[in-house]
Structures are given as C-alpha cells and as structure tokens.
Amino acid sequence: MDMDTLLVEPAGLEQVEDALRRFFEESKNRAAKIGPGYQALWETLERCTAGGKRFRPRLVMSAYQMLGGRDLENAAELGAAFELLHTALIVHDDVIDRDFVRRGIPNVSGRYRSLAEAAGLSPDGARHVGLSAGVIAGDLALSNAYRLLERVAAPPATRRRLGDILDEAVFASAAGEFLDVETSLSSDVPPLEDIVQMARLKTSVYSFEGPLQAGAVLAGAGEDVVERLGDFGRDAGIAYQIADDLLGVFGSETRTGKTNWGDLREGKRTALLSYVSGRPEWESISSLVGSPGMSAADADFVRRILVDSGAKDYSAGLAAQYASRARTHLESDAVPSALRSALQPVVTAVVDRVH
C-alpha cells in the first residue's frame, strides 16, 4: 500500500522539495569535485529520493502547522531530514533483502549491478558491487539526515528534543531490521506480539511517531499533545503495517506495484502467518510458505487456507482495531480539532484499503 493514499495535504510541501533540491545540488557539486563516478552515485541517490510521495514530511508539516508553527521554510528542513532517513532505510533494507528493483525500476544496487555486469563481472561479483554501492549510498543518506536536522533553527532545548526523536527513529528502525534478520534464522513463526513489536519498530517509529512528534516539538507544542501524537503514531503505524502485509498477499498486483506472492515465497513473518501457524491448517501449507520454488498455484492454495482458517479476517480485524485505537488517541482534548481532522483520514485510509 502506498503511503500516498493516506491523505494529508498540508502547506509547505514545496518548501520540502526545495530543501531536498538544495541539499542534492550542493552534494552533487561537492561530489563532482572528487570525480564523475561519485557525482553519479549522488545522482542515483537523488533519483531514489525523487519518487516518494513525502509521506513523512507531510506528517511533519501537518503537525507543525496545526500546532501553530508558521516558519514553513524551517520546518521543511525537518521534513527533508525525515525523507532522507526514509531513503537511507529503504536503500539499506533493499541491500539486506537483496532486492535490486523498487517500484519497478532499478534501485541503487540494481543500477550498480548492471554497470558491473556490463564491465564483465561474474553474476556474483556484480551483485556484490551493487550491494556495496547500496551500503555506501545508504550511509550518505543516513548521515545527511542528521545534517539536515542541524539546519533547523531552534532553541537548544528544542534541538535536543529533535535530536532525540531522530535518534529514537534510527534506533528503533535498526532494531526492527535486526529482529527481521534474526527471525529469518528460525523456521518458527513468531507469536503475534513479536509481529506487532516489529511493525512498531520498523514502521511506526520513523514513519508516524517521529515525524508527528518532531513537527509538534518544533512548533513548541506541549508535552501532552506530543505524547498523544506518539500514541497515535504507534497504533496507526501498526495498523498500517498489518494492512500492508495483507495487501502484500491479497492485494491486486497493479495496485501494489509488486507481485502478491513474493511475501509468501519469502515466508515474510506477518500477522496472517502468526495466526495460521497456531492452527491445524498450518500443516498443509508450512512447507510451501517460504519456499523459493513456490508457484502461482501454490500461492493460490496458501491464500485459500489463509481465508478458510480465518487468518485473513483476523488480520483485517486487527488492523481495524489498531486504527480504531489510533483514532481514540486523537480524541484527547490535548489534540486541536484541526490536527484531528488532518490525521483522521490517515487511519480511515488504512482500514478502507483492506476492506
């Protein structure tokens, strides 16, 4: 599910584009002094950033403005920092997943794998060149998220809070990514609480909680609303991730932009699998799930079992439940009604997509 379907349309998105454009212009000019190859790496990184719908900057700008912030240029640097963090995380996530394509076009690793193949390297060698370029490009995006944050003008105490929020986003995302890797060491499907924890770590913190709280803190909002936004972001992110996993298995390929059995073939740990693995039906599909040789027919069979066992309904219900909890946090008196109205559609969209 693309996050761009979660409608938040604040002012200041152009300023975010400007901040990113400025940053990449500067970086490419600097890189050009070192050499055309390094400049090309920066151009590739910029292209990776260009496709996005700026979901995280939207949340930053919404929270900031709905809580009284007026300096859009300044807040845009903060939005750009979260966008760059997002780029860093997807570039390294693709390295870890050994994915060479994102949204149908070659990612950083895909581009450099192609160049290495053209240079005559072996498939294994070319793959490794691609992954190496991905490691380096992700490092540049990650470190420059901190750099963009440094550009935000704010009093020292606010800067420290913003630093803590970005730090928490990195700390949690790395934890989620690591738990994913650890989970791949075992054939057991983790219990639901672990699935929910991973969703929170990998999705909620950097995509929802962090941007919302950072925007609020920069606007000078009170602790109570910052806390509520954190609660909202946590539950909205979990709902989003569960819904996204459902769409990864049951969504139409044209809408998600990827095959809807890749997740099954990879054995991706989801609420769906966690549910079904505790039921007798699991025996009939456990050897198919996560098998590299899975066919389209196998995938259809697994999907039928996921429906018949109740796993699909259970997961959809779980997403709805987290979405509803998220909405409840917005009901707090601490949350101004304009912000509530801006954020309601985010969770509504999550639930609408899976029903």
Added chain:
Amino acid sequence: MDMDTLLVEPAGLEQVEDALRRFFEESKNRAAKIGPGYQALWETLERCTAGGKRFRPRLVMSAYQMLGGRDLENAAELGAAFELLHTALIVHDDVIDRDFVRRGIPNVSGRYRSLAEAAGLSPDGARHVGLSAGVIAGDLALSNAYRLLERVAAPPATRRRLGDILDEAVFASAAGEFLDVETSLSSDVPPLEDIVQMARLKTSVYSFEGPLQAGAVLAGAGEDVVERLGDFGRDAGIAYQIADDLLGVFGSETRTGKTNWGDLREGKRTALLSYVSGRPEWESISSLVGSPGMSAADADFVRRILVDSGAKDYSAGLAAQYASRARTHLESDAVPSALRSALQPVVTAVVDRVH
C-alpha cells in the same frame, strides 16, 4: 601497520574511554528493553570498538590540549565521536570486502554468520545474514557518531564547524570507499594520482585531518593553525596509506596481523602496482595479481618483481616524500611548538616502519 605505533600520548584518553563506556551502557540498556537479541548486537558493536588504540581520539585530544583546550571531559565526547565513526567505517568496509574476521577475531558479520550457520542456514544464506548484521551495526555506529558530537558543549558557530568537519569526514570516506568499488570494475591499474586521491579520501580525511581540525576548532584555535593541521593531516594520511600498502605486501605477518599476500591476491590497487603497471615487468605478473588462486610461491615471485622493477623503492620514497611534506606544514609559525613536538613522531613512525 597499526596506528597505535604512531605515538601520541595526550591526557584525556581515560575520559574518551569513559565517554564510550557511558554511551554503550546507555545503548545496551535501551536495547535490552527491545530484546536480548538487539542487546547482543550492541554488545558485539561494543567489542568491535573496544580493541582499537584510539588513534583518532589521540589526535583530537592532542590538538585540543596543545592549542589551549582545558575541558577534557567535553573534548572526550568529540574524540569518542571520531572513534565511533571509525568503527562504522571499518564495519561497513568489512561488509564491502566480505571480510568476516578483523585482527584475528570474528567481526560483526563473522559473529552473525556463525550464528546463522549454527541455525542451519546454507553457507550463502549464513554469509548474507552476517553481512546484513554488519550493515545494521555500522548504521548504528555511524548515526551515533553524530549523536556523540551533539553532546559536545560549544558555541553555535563552533558546533557548526565541528558538524562540517564530521560531515567532510563521512563525505570523503564514502567517496574513497566508492572509488574503490568502482576501481574493481576495471582490470586497469589506476594512475598514481588516483591512488593518492583514494588514500586521501579513505585515510587522511577521517583519520588525520578531521580529528586534528576538530580538536583545534573546539579549543578555539585560529583559522591559520586549523588550515595547517588540515594540510599536515592530508599528507601524513597519504604517507601512512602508502606505507601501509607496502607493509601489506612486504611486512612480516606477525607484525601486521594479517597475511602479507592477501593484498596481492585481491589485486589491491596501490602505488606499488600503479608504478609497476607502467613498466615492461608488468606483463610477467599482471595475470597473477588479483588472482584468487595465487600461491605463496606466486606471491614471492610478484614481490621479487616489485623489488627488481623499483616499485618498492619508489613507493617507499613516495611515502617518505609525503611524510616530509607533512613535517613541513608543522614548521609553520601558526603551529605551537608543543603541538609540533606531539605530531612529529606520527610521521617519523610512518617512515621508520617502511625502512
């Protein structure tokens, strides 16, 4: 060549250890709340950091104190930031080189490859788990280098300068790492100027220039001395790298802690190879250099050619020349004599080792 042989013994190294210990204690406690696996990743990262001789913090602390800085606790956070950057770069460098061992013990990737093997994964799968853990651990070290820098108390203008210096270190190191990857796409040995540029990017900036300039800036030193320290660091780092490459081929294994033909087998691009590749002798060794099947006898043969062709003497002379240039920068009136005396041994040690 271990950087610990480059003798700089300033006060404040204990404070650097304390700063690192505090940072890892906090991080491990935070990670423990997420789970024992994530805590173990942090413990592994701490072990990677623990072995080092703190070369970069030594330069930070030397420059700081010799230029009048007195707050060792504060400067120690800066030293710790450079140490963590060093950890980040070696962890990701090992991922890119597919190395699973450093200084004779398993690195982050080696440790997690072993765990994955024990869990029954295929060799390829286990290798990838190891590399993935390395990507994540390196990200944590990199982002926390910025965090430690944030802890340094300094006026806004000084903070900005320190941020720029750390940024330049990351920007240059990534460029050097990337040029290394790019170079591997071609069988041509790059010209000497490219070898020197890579040495500057990969070694000088983050290991010499950055720590020295950062220490100076924090001490409130004038622009002239900051600039001279940059010049010194650039040339000293280049000298160091050329000397290190020589030791990688001609050094005794017990002194360097690694085999002295790994570099030849990998075809590592060095001043040695750049020199010999322009001479008729190259024909007799070009097919051996970079060949995975290289034997000890092959290596002996290549070494003999490197001596007979004059490549060894040329490289040693080049290292001495850069070391001498580095010394000249210290002669500037802008550099206080105490700092000059502290830094002279650094370059002397570089040249002594290769003669």
